[in-house]
Amino acid sequence: MKAARLYEVGDLRIENVPEPSIGRDEVLVRTATAFVCGTDVRMYKNGKAGIHPDNPRVLGHELAGTIEQVGSEVQGYSVGMRVAVAPNYGCGVCDRCVAGNTQLCSRQKAIGIAVDGAFAEYVRIPAPAVRQGNIYILPETISFHSAALVEPFSCVYNAYERIGIYPGERVLIIGAGPIGVMHAKLADLAGAGSIYMNDLSEGRLNLAKGIVPAIEALHTEDLKAEIDGLTGGDGVDLVITAASVAAIQEIAFSLAGMNGRVMFFGGLPKSNSHVWLDTNEIHYKQLIVSGTTMQSLHQYREILRLMERGVLTADDIVTGTVGVEDTESVIEQITDGSGLKTAIAFE
Ligand SMILES: [Zn+2]
Numbered sequence: 001m002k003a004a005r006l007y008e009v010g011d012l013r014i015e016n017v018p019e020p021s022i023g024r025d026e027v028l029v030r031t032a033t034a035f036v037c038g039t040d041v042r043m044y045k046n047g048k049a050g051i052h053p054d055n056p057r058v059l060g061h062e063l064a065g066t067i068e069q070v071g072s073e074v075q076g077y078s079v080g081m082r083v084a085v086a087p088n089y090g091c092g093v094c095d096r097c098v099a100g101n102t103q104l105c106s107r108q109k110a111i112g113i114a115v116d117g118a119f120a121e122y123v124r125i126p127a128p129a130v131r132q133g134n135i136y137i138l139p140e141t142i143s144f145h146s147a148a149l150v151e152p153f154s155c156v157y158n159a160y161e162r163i164g165i166y167p168g169e170r171v172l173i174i175g176a177g178p179i180g181v182m183h184a185k186l187a188d189l190a191g192a193g194s195i196y197m198n199d200l201s202e203g204r205l206n207l208a209k210g211i212v213p214a215i216e217a218l219h220t221e222d223l224k225a226e227i228d229g230l231t232g233g234d235g236v237d238l239v240i241t242a243a244s245v246a247a248i249q250e251i252a253f254s255l256a257g258m259n260g261r262v263m264f265f266g267g268l269p270k271s272n273s274h275v276w277l278d279t280n281e282i283h284y285k286q287l288i289v290s291g292t293t294m295q296s297l298h299q300y301r302e303i304l305r306l307m308e309r310g311v312l313t314a315d316d317i318v319t320g321t322v323g324v325e326d327t328e329s330v331i332e333q334i335t336d337g338s339g340l341k342t343a344i345a346f347e
């Protein structure tokens, strides 16, 4: 089968590799759609422990497809089912796993990172992931594109659950990439009064506004002055940083109003994660500051439920479709910040 395998920094090869074989407690999925995410780009650019020329890895953890084969000991799934697959799984027995946070397990692994992923015609779903309920059977109404975007979308939902968005609130989202658009969709659904979005790229802002008309695009170099003007100096109720840029975190507190909240959604590069913050802003404005990472399986399924009920879609975030042989060009596209999500499609 055709697959995109990472050998080391900057060395991603499109190769013919053997189809994965599964154990009695595993499931084989024929990939329909997979997406490249910031994590893949970071692995491509910075490398990843455990991935080297003697142990290359098929990337791809945002995926949906059709069940091709089911191990003899697996129950509840059958060949031909359309499914979405959550990538993160834990040991299954520690306190965090038992509490439903398998993604926070100290032995957490992910499909497409620790084991081969979905930039390939077939992907093996490991036994712990099958057991923990990572495979979700899709209703016909959810497309493979939307289903494959449930992974990043539920990361966004994790942030929403943690910090909340309440009716009428003024929300500022910094970053008009696909993640920013997902935050805007949830803010819209939650009844935000204003959804401000800032980005240096006017093209991306226009794309975002085309998808969520409630967005008020702020294409400005002086975001503080702009927000002060829009809010009469009050600041916004919630600031979400949806870009991995230290300078954005540095100004975030100043944009939040009294009793405001700040969500650091995008992480920073490990080598550059020390940021100059004015903590007096937290103190005197009583700010609540949080970050979130990944998603629980419950949050993953919540996004699927919203899609199933027809109140949420991710199809409009897909701005292109290519074959797996073009994976590297998608990585470049993400680096350039052009378009939103390009699907890697297999059928
Ligand atoms: Zn991802």
Ligand SMILES: [Zn+2]
Pocket: 090, 091, 092, 093, 094, 095, 096, 097, 102, 105, 106, 107
């Ligand atoms: Zn665990």
